[in-house]
Amino acid sequence: MVKMATPFDAEATTERLTGARLRGPVIYLDSTGSTNDDLRQLALEGAAEGTVVMAGVQTAGRGRRGREWHGEAGRTLMFSVLLRPGMPAERWPALGPLTGAAVAVACAELSGADVGTKWPNDVVYAGCKLAGLLLEAQAPHFAVIGVGINVQGDEESLPAELRGWATTLELVCGKRIAPQELLVAVLNALDERYGLLLEEQSAGLLAEQRRLESTLGKQVVASVGRSVVEGVAHDVTGRGELIVLTAGGEVVVSSGEVQSVRDRNGDLPA
Numbered sequence: 261m262v263k264m265a266t267p268f269d270a271e272a273t274t275e276r277l278t279g280a281r282l283r284g285p286v287i288y289l290d291s292t293g294s295t296n297d298d299l300r301q302l303a304l305e306g307a308a309e310g311t312v313v314m315a316g317v318q319t320a321g322r323g324r325r326g327r328e329w330h331g332e333a334g335r336t337l338m339f340s341v342l343l344r345p346g347m348p349a350e351r352w353p354a355l356g357p358l359t360g361a362a363v364a365v366a367c368a369e370l371s372g373a374d375v376g377t378k379w380p381n382d383v384v385y386a387g388c389k390l391a392g393l394l395l396e397a398q399a400p401h402f403a404v405i406g407v408g409i410n411v412q413g414d415e416e417s418l419p420a421e422l423r424g425w426a427t428t429l430e431l432v433c434g435k436r437i438a439p440q441e442l443l444v445a446v447l448n449a450l451d452e453r454y455g456l457l458l459e460e461q462s463a464g465l466l467a468e469q470r471r472l473e474s475t476l477g478k479q480v481v482a483s484v485g486r487s488v489v490e491g492v493a494h495d496v497t498g499r500g501e502l503i504v505l506t507a508g509g510e511v512v513v514s515s516g517e518v519q520s521v522r523d524r525n526g527d528l529p530a
């Protein structure tokens with residue numbers, strides 16, 4: 261990892277973290293392989309909960325399911341945050357939907373747009389992906405949550421293969437939001453929800469996750485390992501599962517990906 265002087269003021273950003281638990285420090289790297297890898301290394305060396313690594317450029321960014329993940333220098337907010345949840349490992353799967361909700365709420369607040377989540381770990385606007393999360397846990401020690409958000413850029417700035425599937429906050433609301441503003445908003449929103457989870461006050465969190473989840477009530481095709489579950493997305497659970505009503509009954513999907521979402525009359529969501 262290379263640490264250089266940059267216009268991004270990591271110290272000033274750290275000072276704006278007002279939560280009870282996630283207060284930085286924010287470490288900014290002009291260029292690195294993957295912020296998740298950097299933060300994992302810092303965690304192994306004893307870094308405190310709330311430590312954040314943010315990068316201008318990632319040369320080996322990783323997505324879910326072993327995919328490569330590319331962000332745009334100066335346009336994509338790329339960071340990872342360290343949690344050390346003092347709770348039994350079986351409750352850790354709640355961290356994914358909780359972070360998705362924090363990212364969606366922060367994006368909605370700053371853009372004024374109706375931003376939601378898409379199971380399991382995407383943040384979307386009108387069916388197009390705005391952000392993705394990569395949660396890597398080493399229970400009972402720590403969890404590294406990596407977040408990539410498409411902040412700035414017009415349609416042309418999106419790779420051709422992603423047009424129609426991905427979007428940016430700028431496209432969504434017509435405003436250029438500064439990445440550090442969004443970083444502060446996401447971390448403060450995450451802090452609030454993480455506190456509720458640790459204090460076992462999860463009812464409000466689940467209600468929020470249900471409100472934000474864009475697949476509910478829609479016809480979905482979810483890939484689960486090598487098999488496929490097809491039906492109507494019915495509910496989400498506090499453990500990060502998606503409940504799908506299939507022709508054969510209710511199926512609780514705990515990992516996988518929603519490949520296709522349609523309104524129940526067969527139309528693609530607007």
Ligand code: BTN
Pocket residue numbers: 293294295296297318320321322323324325327329331337338339340391392393394405406407408
């Ligand atoms: C996905 O949509 O598949 C997840 C994308 C996660 C990307 C972020 S960018 C910051 C952090 N570092 C990585 O290498 N990945 C995550």
